[in-house]
Amino acid sequence: MGIVLGANQYGKAETRLVRVTRDGGTHTLTDLNVSVSLAGDLVDAHLSGDNGHVLPTDTQKNTVYAFARRHGVTSVEAFGLLLARHFVASQEPIHAVRVRLESYSWTRLGPHSFQRDGAEVRTATVTCDRSGATVVSGVTDLVLLNSTGSEFVGYRQDGYTTLAPATDRILATAVTARWRHASADGDWDASYAAVRSALVSGFVETYSRSLQQTLYAMGERVLTERPDVVEVRMSMPNRHHFAVDLTPFGLDNPNEVFYAADRPYGLIEGTVLRDDAPAAGLAWW
Known part of the structure; x- marks a missing residue:
């Protein structure tokens, strides 16, 4: 050998x-x-x-x-x-x-x-x-938060599941997104601003039943609005916010006071692309 x-x-x-x-x-x-x-x-x-x-x-x-x-x-x-x-x-x-x-x-x-x-x-x-060039633009640490308009219910459970269903929760993340352009020519600054705006709009305007659903909606918004983009890849940590139990202090907490946990966290990753998207051509995308 x-x-x-x-x-x-x-x-x-x-x-x-x-x-x-x-x-x-x-x-x-x-x-x-x-x-x-x-x-x-x-x-x-x-x-x-x-x-x-x-x-x-x-x-x-x-x-x-x-x-x-x-x-x-x-x-x-x-x-x-x-x-x-x-x-x-x-x-x-x-x-x-x-x-x-x-x-x-x-x-x-x-x-x-x-x-x-x-x-x-x-x-x-x-x-x-x-043979040519491939351009992938992106953004890291795009921090977004919806204070309502998000739930997480109906998930699979087993003997180790302790998470209670949430019908009204904070949805927060720090988006890392990369998007591949159809060609190596373009108005890069204008394209970046438009894609970033589409990502934010997709987050803001989606009623979220899961962070996976939100990820797809954001990528779909980019591809719908930007014909110059053929593929979007995203990594989105779920920045959990837990309602603090204030009953020991004689206080209620109608979803107003939260503990923002930094770890561990859920990490949702996915790719949204056109079904006729050409291959990247180079392994380094």
Whole structure:
């Protein structure tokens, strides 16, 4: 029985990039975290230590900074495409590239003053080989809460079930969503804003009988409103809120005072896609 090298890649992870665009006295701030992975003809590097096909990860980091200066950063998707296409086109041993980006939002306080926004982070993953590119946009830590309009009843029970049915509960989650575009061309900022709005609307406007139902409704809303999106993947923790028993203090609690538990939590994950959606084409989506 032989031993062989399996799938592999390497790259520079989490290059922190802050780009200040100076337009007279008014500045624009872009704050990114960029991770690059390269795959290709790298067998010799693993088996014999021959680095002839290895582009140093330090070079990858430098390319991120140089491209930020030379090309600017209009959107995470566009910047990721520039980087991915560059590495595939310029490095013959490299057959496929993945660029993952996180964008941190800042609110303008003045011409050159800013305040960092909350935990929500815009993301993008660009994968590219010599046959083309795939763009996946996304968001992490999109925290949403409905104080009513949610129930959880009729579930399967066994000898270990202690959960009481809930006909009126708080539904809260921190959405991680990623959506695949039909093509590698688009108005990325407008598309991101529209998809985010559709996700939020799907959450707000759905009477929820389960977080699974809400997840599907959110993905369905995106695909209904955005023909440029072919697939949505979501991970949604159920941030449980439990009504506090106030009877020891002679008080009632008509669903007004809650304990917000951070763990353990239910974790609901799923994919909503068009039944004729083309395959992603690259394994790194």
